[in-house]
Amino acid sequence: MMIGAKRSIRRLTTILQQLHQGELTATANEYDGPPHIRSLAQAVNAVGHRARLDADAELEAEQFRQRARLISATIRRTTNAAQMASHLVRGLGQAYDADRVWLHTVAPDRVPEITVQWHRESIPPLPDAAPQHLEAARSLAERLWDGAQLLTIDDHRNYVPSDGGRHAFELAALVGATASIVVPIGDSSGAFGLLWISMADHQRHWTHTEAGVARYLTGDVAHGLVQAHTIETQAEAVELLRQLDQAKADFISTVSHELRTPLTSITGYLEMLADGDAGQLPDSALQMLAVIDRNATRLRNLIEDLLTQSRIDAGRLRLDVTTVDEILTSVRSALMPLASAASVSLHPIISLAGGAYIQGDVQQLEQVFTNLISNAVKFSQDNGSVTVTCGVDDDSDGVFVEIADNGMGIPSNELDRLFTRFFRASNATAAALPGTGLGLAIVAEIVERHGGEIDVESELDHGSTFTVWLPRKVPLAPPLSP
């Protein structure tokens, strides 16, 4: 008997050691040995069971936190407020296994206006909220925010009638919620939105982790919304400035042109009088004419300066006759350091025929080819190769320049938006290659203003070829200066 009891105790000791070492599947035989040993075995198994439950809960919580981190990362990847909000509600809906998640912003002067919801497929979406419901949401958001609170309501039928709870109760009826987590969204200046996670037809106990994660992610979104609003406001301000700048340039340009017309008659007749076209004038009259002429010239120079300024402001063209070879050679040598830093071979310009004369603004055309060639380098991988070919296009009697690379290429469904301002190819963005989305828009604008055309062919992962056509210019004797 004693020997049997000792053996049983040794077995139980081994089980306890195993449990201690994390072997949570270890169980004691509850039917072995005398009654006090059996009850001891039952106690050991109860401890093991508890440890298993705790471990499972911990694993589940860790998986939940992992999903939350993923949502957080997804939110941070975008600066588009609407996208951010829909990532959040969808992510939360799935991570929380909720029936409905709803986000609404209530301060249009501080953050973009957003109402977004995710819901389980088996339940209908919420109708668009009526103004009084939005007002209730705003009021609830403010109360919760000011009290630094969030609501976790396990069962809406018997929620404690606190201040926030009363408001939530009214909204719960609208949202059709039976259990909810309600989190205010805001920043140091106060609340600007509300997030509502809810179940539609049963009670639910919300864990501390669930409440904490909701609060944490809402903080991410709050930050993102404020940032998105700032970006939007800035973009609007920039656009307004651009319009004002254009209006100013147009005005100056128009005024200068209008001033030239009367000046033409003044200086024209001055010259004719001085030339004796109206007969020989006395010296005193010629002296007077000289004063008028000097001041007319002064006036004309003022007009020219004014116009030059507005031309620079508006980026107007200054035309010179040149060959594309000349422009391309200078652009290539300027870009060689960039190419060698990127380990991309930028081959010498291939000029298929001489006489590729064009009339254009050399500075602006240099801009065109700098943008195109530096793009070709930028979007080529290591050991990539960029080839620039130019010549006369017999079909159109134009001059063509072809810039070919063997880089990452452009998705075919994005080609038609490529020359739109601020558009960036998705693979370029995904590869985190720097860029403003303005380079090709500028290229297209300058080419168009030169009466030219631009085209692109591209194959994903194999490279892109941009071709620019410019009207050919047969050089004339330089015109006399006016």
Added chain:
Amino acid sequence: MRGGTEPQRSVPAHVLVAEDDLDIRELLVRKLTLSGYQVTAVSDGLQARKAIAEHRPDVVLLDVTMPGMSGLDVVEELRSHPDTAELPVILLTARSQEFDISTGFALGATDYVVKPFSPRDLVERVARVLAGS
């Protein structure tokens, strides 16, 4: 002939002037007449088109900015007809905007003058254009 301003012909060359500003139009007529040309002056593009068909001038001075039909429109049309495809055209523009000028050349203008211009230079250009045609 080269460098001179007097046309060396038995019959004076005929210049058509199309300019909507009355003072500039008269200035051109005076200067060109004094230089020995026969001048016809009109005040817009439509009249210019009609006058060219009627008078068959030797050279045309066209203001770019005119009501109705612009100087650029007129050049384009002249170039599209075999009878007038080679007719010398000098554009007068109040815009120094080189873009207008390049468009003018692209459409087939022979030369251009930017306002305010020197009447003396203009007459020299007319002579040069006529000598080249």
